[in-house]
Amino acid sequence: MISIRKVFFNLKVVLMILGIGVAVLGVQLFHISQYSERLGALKNQHLLIDKIINTDLSDQKMAAILINGAVSEINLSVKLSGQEALLDVFVRSNEEQASLLRSLEISSAAFRDTALIWGESLSTSRASENTRMMNARGAFLADIDRMMDYQIHVINESIATAKMTAIILFFSTLVIFFLYRYRLNQIYRDIDQACSIDTDGSKKEAATQEVDFILKRLLRRSFQNSLNPTLIHPLSGLNNAKGLTALFNAKKAGKGGNMVFLALFEIDQYELIISTFAKEDIENLFKKLGDMISLYEQPLDVIAHMEDDRIAFLLSRNSKQLALQECETIVQSVQESSFNAELGPIKITLSAGFLLKPPSKSIDETVEDAAKLIEKAKENGGNRVAQIR
Numbered sequence: 497m498i499s500i501r502k503v504f505f506n507l508k509v510v511l512m513i514l515g516i517g518v519a520v521l522g523v524q525l526f527h528i529s530q531y532s533e534r535l536g537a538l539k540n541q542h543l544l545i546d547k548i549i550n551t552d553l554s555d556q557k558m559a560a561i562l563i564n565g566a567v568s569e570i571n572l573s574v575k576l577s578g579q580e581a582l583l584d585v586f587v588r589s590n591e592e593q594a595s596l597l598r599s600l601e602i603s604s605a606a607f608r609d610t611a612l613i614w615g616e617s618l619s620t621s622r623a624s625e626n627t628r629m630m631n632a633r634g635a636f637l638a639d640i641d642r643m644m645d646y647q648i649h650v651i652n653e654s655i656a657t658a659k660m661t662a663i664i665l666f667f668s669t670l671v672i673f674f675l676y677r678y679r680l681n682q683i684y685r686d687i688d689q690a691c692s693i694d695t696d697g698s699k700k701e702a703a704t705q706e707v708d709f710i711l712k713r714l715l716r717r718s719f720q721n722s723l724n725p726t727l728i729h730p731l732s733g734l735n736n737a738k739g740l741t742a743l744f745n746a747k748k749a750g751k752g753g754n755m756v757f758l759a760l761f762e763i764d765q766y767e768l769i770i771s772t773f774a775k776e777d778i779e780n781l782f783k784k785l786g787d788m789i790s791l792y793e794q795p796l797d798v799i800a801h802m803e804d805d806r807i808a809f810l811l812s813r814n815s816k817q818l819a820l821q822e823c824e825t826i827v828q829s830v831q832e833s834s835f836n837a838e839l840g841p842i843k844i845t846l847s848a849g850f851l852l853k854p855p856s857k858s859i860d861e862t863v864e865d866a867a868k869l870i871e872k873a874k875e876n877g878g879n880r881v882a883q884i885r
Contacts, residue, residue, distance in 0.1 A: 497703065497704065497705050497708060498679065498682065498703060498704050498705065499704065499705045500683055500704050500705070500707070503676075503679050503680075503683065503704075507676055510672050510676075514665065514668065514669060514672065517661065517664070517665045517668070518665065520661060521658060521661045521662060521665060524654060524657060524658040524661060525658060527581055527654055528651060528654045528655060528658060530579075530581040531581060531647055531650055531651045531654060532651065533576065533579075534576065534577050534578075534579065534581070534647050535644060535647045535648065535651065537573040537574075537576035537577045538573070538577050538640055538643055538644045538647065539644070540569070540573045541570055541573045541574070541577070541604075541636075541640055542637070542640065544566045544569050544570045544573065545570070545607070545633055545636065545637065547562070547566050548562075548563055548566045548567070548611050549611075549629070549630070549633065551563055551566075551615065553615065553622065556615070556616070559615050560615050560616065563611055563612060563615040564612070564615075566611075567608045567611060567612060570604060570607075570608060571604070571608065574600060574601055574604045577597065577600065577643060578593070578594075578597035578600070578601075592646065593646065596639070596642055596643045596646055597643070599639050599642075600636075600639040600640065600643050603632070603635045603636040603638075603639045604636055604639075606632045606635065606636070607629070607632040607633055607635075607636040609632075610625065610628045610629040610631075610632045611629055611632075613625055613628075613629075614626055614628070614629045682703040682704060683703075683704055683707075685703070686703055686704045686707035686708075687707065705791065708791065726738065727739030727742055727743075729800070729801035731778070731779050731782055731801065732779065732782035732783050732785075732786050732801045733783060733786070734782075734786045734799055734800055734801040734807070735798060735799065735800040735801070736800060736801060736802070736803070737800060737802050737803060737860075739800055740798055740800035740802075740808055740810070740859060741859050741860075743798045744798050744810055744859060747795075747796050747798065747812075748796075754796070754812040754813055754814050755812070755813060755814070755815075755816065755819075755852060756810060756811070756812055756852070756853045757810070757811045757812075757813060757816065757819040757820075757850065757851065757852055757853060758808060758809070758810055758811075758849075758850070758851060758852075758853050758859075758862050758863065758866050759808070759809040759811065759819075759823040759826075759848050759849070759850045759866070759881070760802075760806050760807070760808050760809075760848060760849045760850075760863060760866035760867060760869075760870060761785075761789070761806060761807045761808075761809065761826070761827075761846045761847070761848045762805075762806045762807075762846065762847050762848070762870050763805070763844050763845075763846060764844065764845045764846065764847055764874065764878040764879060765844050765845070766805065769781070769842070769844070770805075772839070773837050773838075773839065773842070774837075774838060776838075777836075777837040777838055777839075777842070780835070780836065780837075781835045781837070781842065781844070782801060782805070782807075784833075784835055785807060785830070786799060786801065786807065788826065788829055788830060788833070789807065789809055789826055792809075792811075792822045792825070792826060793809075794811075794812065796812040797809070797810060797811050797812060798810040802863070806867070806870075808863060808866075809823070809826075810853070810859075811823075816852065819850075820850055820881065820883065823848055823850050823881050824881050826846070826848075827845070827846050827847075827848055827879065827880065827881055830844060830845065830846050831843075831845050831846075831879055845878055845879035846878075846879065847870050847873035847874050847878045847879065847880065847881075847882070848869075848870065848873060848880070848881040848882065849865070849866035849867060849868065849869030849870040849872075849873065849881075849882055849883075850866070850869065850881050850882065850883045851865055851866055851869065851883060851884050869882040869883065869884065870882065
């Protein structure tokens with residue numbers, strides 16, 4: 497049986513995780529765009545080299561202006577080629593890139609120097625300076641090509657990572673969509689059942705703990721309202737000791753082959769609570785305790801508020817392990833819960849005595865035996881279920 501509270505808490509968690517995943521994917525795409533800018537700067541250097549070597553030197557003043565401008569652009573493009581990307585520190589080592597960048601800067605500087613000298617050379621030495629420039633151009637182009645190969649490689653790696661992230665997000669979103677569509681439909685059906693409880697006479701089976709609690713509470717109150725008031729405990733609205741016996745005798749014919757177990761619960765902090773809190777607070781506390789135990793109540797079970805403010809829970813189950821597990825869960829749930837009071841939230845724990853009700857013993861005798869087990873539970877620190885070994 498699911499909990500509505502846990503469903504919505506988990507939904508918030510998975511939506512937050514999906515949001516983080518989308519943010520990571522966005523950062524990866526931005527990272528790829530930075531790599532693309534590096535690649536664009538490298539391609540631009542090819543164009544600038546061609547511009548320089550194809551410059552017409554017949555008008556040396558204009559040629560000098562064109563070459564100087566192209567040289568400045570090459571210098572800027574080289575810097576852009578080695579600009580740090582957002583995730584470089586996290587996704588890969590920068591040693592290879594740093595080595596390639598150093599080589600590119602050296603060959604770029606050599607080409608720029610020879611290009612400037614060639615642009616200003618006299619016609620008598622222009623051929624030799626052109627040869628020097630073309631040699632420097634070959635080394636520069638080789639470094640550009642190596643740097644481009646490296647950038648293409650890291651872009652492909654980044655695209656593969658982004659693609660994997662997108663695939664994981666897509667399938668995760670599909671799984672989450674269908675899972676929570678199913679869960680929310682369960683919650684809606686339960687709410688619809690709770691709303692129709694007064695008009696629909698069929699038995700209601702809830703899939704969520706909270707709605708199951710509401711249905712059982714409404715059913716128990718409806719049943720209790722039809723009982724003799726002398727069988728109801730005035731403080732909590734639960735059955736009293738007489739009501740426990742009367743209901744048990746009324747239901748025992750339907751127990752079939754199931755075994756009957758008794759769990760007797762006592763508040764560990766009972767004396768402190770009785771002396772500290774108002775009657776209204778104590779009344780609300782016992783009502784909530786009854787409501788929490790009723791979550792585990794089945795049609796043949798009986799819950800009662802005894803005169804000594806212990807709560808008896810008669811369970812009809814087909815195994816001792818199942819009954820004991822439910823009692824231990826009740827004790828744990830009470831420990832984890834808070835109970836409202838005028839002075840602030842109350843935290844309590846329960847000690848319990850658990851045993852099989854022998855057919856030969858009356859309920860009162862079985863309750864007395866369970867009370868002895870409560871003392872054993874308290875001797876071991878309380879907040880536990882004691883049973884006969």
